[in-house]
Amino acid sequence: MTEAGEGMYDLVERMYPLCRSITGDGVRATLDIVGEYIPLQVQEVPTGTQVLDWTVPQEWNIRDAYIADASGRRVVDFAASSLHVLGYSVPVSATMPLAELREHLHTLxxxxxxxxxxxxxxxxxxGFCLSQETLDAMPDGDYEVRIDSTLADGHLTYAEHVVPGQVPDEVIVSCHVCHPSLANDNLAGIAVATFLARALAERTPYYTYRFIFAPGxxxxxxxxxxNAERIEHVKHGLVLACAGDSGQLTYKQSRRGDAEIDRVLRHVLAASERPHHVTEFTPYGYDERQYCSPGFDLGVGSLSRTPYAGYPEYHTSADNLDFVSPGAMADTLAVCREAFAVLDRNRRYVNLSPYGEPQLGRRGLYDALGGRSDTKQxxxxxxxxxxxxxxxxxxxxxxxxxxLPFDTVAAAADALGAAGLIKA
Amino acid sequence: MTEAGEGMYDLVERMYPLCRSITGDGVRATLDIVGEYIPLQVQEVPTGTQVLDWTVPQEWNIRDAYIADASGRRVVDFAASSLHVLGYSVPVSATMPLAELREHLHTLxxxxxxxxxxxxxxxxxxGFCLSQETLDAMPDGDYEVRIDSTLADGHLTYAEHVVPGQVPDEVIVSCHVCHPSLANDNLAGIAVATFLARALAERTPYYTYRFIFAPGxxxxxxxxxxNAERIEHVKHGLVLACAGDSGQLTYKQSRRGDAEIDRVLRHVLAASERPHHVTEFTPYGYDERQYCSPGFDLGVGSLSRTPYAGYPEYHTSADNLDFVSPGAMADTLAVCREAFAVLDRNRRYVNLSPYGEPQLGRRGLYDALGGRSDTKQxxxxxxxxxxxxxxxxxxxxxxxxxxLPFDTVAAAADALGAAGLIKA
Amino acid sequence: MTEAGEGMYDLVERMYPLCRSITGDGVRATLDIVGEYIPLQVQEVPTGTQVLDWTVPQEWNIRDAYIADASGRRVVDFAASSLHVLGYSVPVSATMPLAELREHLHTLxxxxxxxxxxxxxxxxxxGFCLSQETLDAMPDGDYEVRIDSTLADGHLTYAEHVVPGQVPDEVIVSCHVCHPSLANDNLAGIAVATFLARALAERTPYYTYRFIFAPGxxxxxxxxxxNAERIEHVKHGLVLACAGDSGQLTYKQSRRGDAEIDRVLRHVLAASERPHHVTEFTPYGYDERQYCSPGFDLGVGSLSRTPYAGYPEYHTSADNLDFVSPGAMADTLAVCREAFAVLDRNRRYVNLSPYGEPQLGRRGLYDALGGRSDTKQxxxxxxxxxxxxxxxxxxxxxxxxxxLPFDTVAAAADALGAAGLIKA
Structure with a gap:
């Protein structure tokens, strides 16, 4: 797992500097990098397209942005961090006194x-986002402000990656790709999803797994x-977010609360004896909000480490490359793999010899020596x-x-199936 | 609320001296007083009328009753307390030794x-009810006993008060009016019901509220x-009894246990952070016994402070005007008002835009600035x-x-309804 | 109960020396003894008969078995204990060195x-079963081994005893009769079943009770x-095993977990205030495994004292006559009687006067004096x-x-039934 952890961290590092938003070239560049790991089907949806109750907005791109003081020195510079510009800022080019500028400044x-x-x-x-310290050091006087951005008709970009399974029923794994230089939220989620897709493809899974990389x-x-026609095939799903910090794993249940994915994650987390949290569904957080809206009500949960808005660094520049680690991402990936290994084998069987116990002994499935009390698992x-x-x-x-451990139970089912005693 | 508390206490004081029973002029006089506060429809049902498995009994009235000693001194006198006479005593006029009289005497x-x-x-x-001290002080010898009562064909009297609502579905509030000079059981219940009816009429409620003042x-x-034809319209109900003592509020659930009234009272009591008790239904107590008989099985619970038979003063002369207080009645009234405010707004809605979240922002229902973690309630x-x-x-x-608080949720439903996003 | 306890212990003592197995004369001799207490219908089922997924095996009988040392002394002798021979041993007559013999020896x-x-x-x-001490004392060298047994076409033997009830619906009580000289497992179970059958016949029960004495x-x-056609009439059942040791009573619930027998046993054990255990169903243990296989899924639980394999003496020579006691068996019997007394009277009734309370007073079922708070049970x-x-x-x-106690409730139902107010 160390190798996977390092690999995921490398991926996060590469994506980190890019300025992502809900549209624009930052998303495309991010998907290009992911595409080096797993093949992606990239979709471009034109501005103005009606999508459910919403409309695809204009595409936003940005080249440069800064606040310069009277001497021309850039006191806030987009080149230093993509966070410095309010996302989707309209272009501006002006000189104004600090008092007027303050209305466009965001600090903590x-x-x-x-x-x-x-x-x-x-x-x-x-607007601009900056540290309070920077703001406090800015003397009164005039400042040049410039945001070289474009808001224009274009496209919204998202991508899919499919691991074909034995059946057309699907499991979706979804992560948001719209946040700029925030490592845990959600570059770690993107990295875990990417490596999970590669791991699932090692052998043909039962379900078809569809990975969705899309703006929140x-x-x-x-x-x-x-994908209206596909929804009925989506049997389970998982939203991955905040997957790389040092906190305990947190599984947020689907709206249904007793969906199979909920039972699987609860089981795997408990059986693994990891400290962890399981929380109820709330209609807030990440895209489980949409998958679990009442019209869809899909069995989609969400796996995070420290959950949504649960850490002070959330949505700040402190959610940086130091805030995530290879080990934490490897741990998140391991739980995903364990969970999908259970989900993938979790069939319902029918006993073909249901009246009394079938005689296992003559099928070689039972110890011949009777009387012992230490019957094996x-x-x-x-x-x-x-x-x-x-x-x-x-x-x-x-x-x-x-x-009993799920693996032991599943192996027993395999043996009984091979002996013709049960069928799925 | 202090004003309401004082007003209820005044009402209790006025009703206290009257000798109520399941029939007779004491009930009528009580209803006359209540009628000064809220208009009542008084019903008179003739003796002999078949009512379900029962028959309306003869009407009982009493003018005087006493036990007098050899000197003519009244050692027990109905004029001092309506409790002194066994309710529904047949008339008697006799002189007998104490030994014989004892069979007709009840003490504690x-x-x-x-x-x-x-x-x-x-x-x-x-019979006569008296204190043990009085009895102990009565020397052997002959006593004159006289009960000037009448048991004759007449009527059973009860009254209704209706607060018209927006829909014909009804909530019944029922309290027994048959007990003589017992303040908590049930003059306090009558007083709370009376003031509750006035409060509900301040604006047209959703449900129609029917108050029933009837002998137990x-x-x-x-x-x-x-009211056989009306029963199907009775959706919820509450029996009010023992509403004025200093104990914690006690809600006794309906026979169904999960009726909406049960959930509302549990919620309101818990949300109010008052110390309180919630108890299971039992087929004993007050008129919830009848409303919750299996043929009706109405969603009717019972609200008391210290519940039925739960205090030593129960059904004794110690349940007097000192045993109840304006504050306790005001508190009971406040919980009733809170509960009916919840019940009255507790609709089920359908999301008219159930696929994904509707875009609240363009409807002015959502903050434009994204990224903050302190989203408002x-x-x-x-x-x-x-x-x-x-x-x-x-x-x-x-x-x-x-x-979230019910009020916040209900306000959100109002806003969403006004925006055309949900409908009841 | 002391008498019953002593009687059961006597029965255990008589059965103890016999060498029982799943077939053969030991079973027949055991059933002959039981038949002295209650009449039995003994069934003989031929070798080779197909029974569900199984086939009735050849019949096994044994006359003698021993290991003798070079001097001819029997160091292990079947005559001393029926446990010394591996059940269903094929015949052997040979002389072999200890090293070779060891593969056929079982110790603890x-x-x-x-x-x-x-x-x-x-x-x-x-094979032979012997103590480790005996084995340790056997010097190397040649030993004569002889097992004078027969494995041949014959029969499997079981017996039934029926206590006729008022209805054809049946309760089965089943105990295994295949274990050799083991007192608790299951001679105590056989003894409790036998005396239970006698007790139930004291008056005609509601259900028909069928006792099954059969090899495990x-x-x-x-x-x-x-009995394929009879299964639909089997409404409840109890497997009796390990009924005589000094441990607490343990009720193992049926596969259904909420079968009426489960509720009855839980109730009776809790109401009796005996320390006891109630455990979930597992597909292991005694013949509840068969009755609760998914095709039948009968409401059959299992009553033991210390349960299956739960004591070190289990399936060893230490499960002897000292391991069981008259008092323990009497206690098990008492709980069985209490449980079946509840089960037998556990009807569902319909209130024929369900609208409001019927007037119990005029039917002589209610105290005339009102107002008291100590209403009777x-x-x-x-x-x-x-x-x-x-x-x-x-x-x-x-x-x-x-x-309330079940007996009080049942008596109330009898009184209400007699008054025509309810019917079953």
Missing amino acids: PDHPSWVPYRTSYYKPEW TIGAITWLAR AQMAMLWVLNLSDGGHSLLDVAERSG | PDHPSWVPYRTSYYKPEW TIGAITWLAR AQMAMLWVLNLSDGGHSLLDVAERSG | PDHPSWVPYRTSYYKPEW TIGAITWLAR AQMAMLWVLNLSDGGHSLLDVAERSG
Whole structure:
């Protein structure tokens, strides 16, 4: 896993400097990098396209932005950090006194050295984000402000990657790609999703896994709007966000709360004995908001480490490359792999010999020597699978009711299936 | 609220001296007083009327009653307290030795200075209730006993008051009016009901609220028997009793246990952070026994302070004007008002834009500045209402699942309804 | 109960020396003894009969078995204990060095003075069970080994005893009769079943009670195979095993977990205030494995004292006559009787006067004197039965919801039934 952790960290480092937003070349450049790891189908959706209740906005691109003092020195410079510009700022080129400029400045007085992340997607506005310390050091007087941005008809960009499975039923893994230089939110999520896709392709999974790299909210809404016919095939899903900080893993359940993905993540996290949190669904956070809107109500949960807005560095310049680690991303990836390994094998079986126990001994599935009290786990697992294979219990049900490891239960099901005693 | 508390206490004081029973002029006089506060429709049901499994009994009236000693001194005198006579005593006029008289005397040896409350509605009997101290002080010898009562064909009297609502569906509020000079049981209940009716009429409520002032058991049974066609409109109800003592509020749930009234009272009591009790239904207590009989099984709970038979003063002369207070009645009234305010607004809505989140921003319902983590309660309430408005969740469900105050949730529903995003 | 306890212990003592197995004369001799207490219908099922997924095996009988040393002294002798021979050993007559013999010897190194119980029903094998101490004392050298057994076509033997009830619906009580000289497992179970059958016959029960004395696994499977048409009449059942040791009672619930037998046993054990355990179903243990296989899924639980494999003496020579006691068996029997007394009376009633309370007073079922707060349990029980008699609640539901003793509730139902107020 160390190798995967380092690999994911390298990917995060490469994406970090880019200025992403909900549209524009920063998203395209990010997807180009991801595309070096896994093949992507990139979609470009024109400005003005109606998507559910929303409309795809104009595309935003930015080349330069700064605040310069009377001497011409740039006291705030977009080139130093993509966070310095209010996302979706309209262009501006002016000179104005500090008093007037202040209305366009965003700081974090409680964390004077940090730069906040702010946007104004749907109200035309311009602004700068800077540290309180920088602002405090700015003397009164006139400043030159310049934002060399473009808001024009163009496209919204998102990408998909599909790992084909044995059945057309799909699992979606979704992560937002719209945040600028914030490492945990969500470059770590993008990196874990990318490496997860590669791991799943090592052998053909049962489900078809679809990875969605899209800008938050409008991107998920656009994907949902353009995939109306596919939704019925989406059986499970996971939103990945904040996947690389040092906090405990947090699984936020789907709106349904008892969706199979919820049961799988709860089981895997508990069985792994990792300290972790499981939280109820709330209609806030990341794109589970859209997947779990009542019209769709998909079985989509969300996996994070420290969750949405749960750490002071959230949406600030302190969510930087030091805030995430290879080990934390490797741990998140490992849980995803374990969870999908369970989900992928979690069938319901029917016992073909349901009246009394079938005679396992003559099929070589049971110890010949009777009387001992230390019956082995594998035999117990077979008895449990046989007993609960009435079409109503999944292997996860069997594992939870028996207290046996899922792997042991799944192996028992394989053996019983091979002996013709159960069928899925 | 102090004003309401004082007003209720005044009402209790006025009703206290009257000798009420399940029929007779004491009930009528009580209803006359209540009628000064709210208009009442008084019903008179003739003796012999068949009501469900019961028959309206003869009407009982009493003018005087006493036990006089050999000197003619009244050692027990009805004029001093209506409790002194066994309720529904047949007339008697006799002189007898104490030994014989004892069979007709009721005392409370454990509380020697208190007078018990006893009745014999359906078995012809006469008797006196007195303190153990009085009895102990009575020397052997002959006593004159006289009860100047009448048991004759007449009527059973009850009254209704209706606060018209926007819909014909009804909420009933029921209190028993048959107990003599007992302040908490149930003059306080009558007073709270009276002031609640006035408060509800301040603006047209959603439901139609029907207040029932009736003698216990036979009165509720009579009302049910005469309102067979109305029962289907009774959606919720509350029995008010023991509403004025200093104990914690106690809500006794309906037989169904999960009726909407149960959920509302549990929610309001918990949200108010008052110390309180919520108890399971039992087929004993007050007229919830009748409303919750299996043939009706109405969603009717019961609100008391110290509940039925839960205090030593219960059904004794110690349940007097000192035992109740303006503050306690005001507190009971406040909870009733809060509860009916929730019940009255507790609709189920359908999200008219259920696929993904609707764009609240362009409707002026969402902050334009993105990125901040301190999203306001009002916005969260809108997201929750939208997410759970699938026809299956009420606003109370939303409040409980979100942890937001009901008022905030209801205000969000109003705003979303005005924007055309949800409908009831 | 002391008498019953002593009687059961006598029965255990008589059965103890016999060498039982899943077939053969040891089973027949055991059933002959039981048949002296209660009449038995003995069934003989031929070798080779197909029973569900199994086939009735050849019949095994044994006359003698020993290991003799060079001097001819029997160091292990079947005559001393039926445990010394591996159950279903094929015949052997040979002389061999200890090194070769060891492969056929079974000991318990952790309990060096105990002899284990081992079998090999379905794989032809021979062997001896002995104490580790005996083995350690055997010098190297040649030993004569002889097992004078027969494995030949014959029969599998089981027996039934029926206590006819008022209805054809059946309760089965099943105990395994295949273990050799093990007192708790399962001679105590056989003894409790035998005395339970006698107790139930004292008056005609509601249900028909069928007692099954059959070898474990193959016997229960054979009974199920031959009673396909009867299964639908089997409404409840109890497997009795390990019924005589000094441990607490343990009720293992049926696969369904909420079967009526589960609720009855939980109730009776809790109400009796005995320390006890209630455990979840597992597909291991005794013949509940077969009755609760998914095709049958009968409401059959299992009552033991220390449960299956839960004590070190389990399946060893230490499960001897000292390990069980008259008092423990009497206690197990008492709980069975209490449980079946509840089960037998646990009807669902319909209130024939469900609108309001019926007037109990005029039917002589209610105290005439009103106002007292110490209403008696019998009256409360009547109110509870009336309130919950909607066809959906059993008397056990009433007892549990009311907190009243089942007997009080059942007596109330009898009184209300006699008054024509409810019907089953």
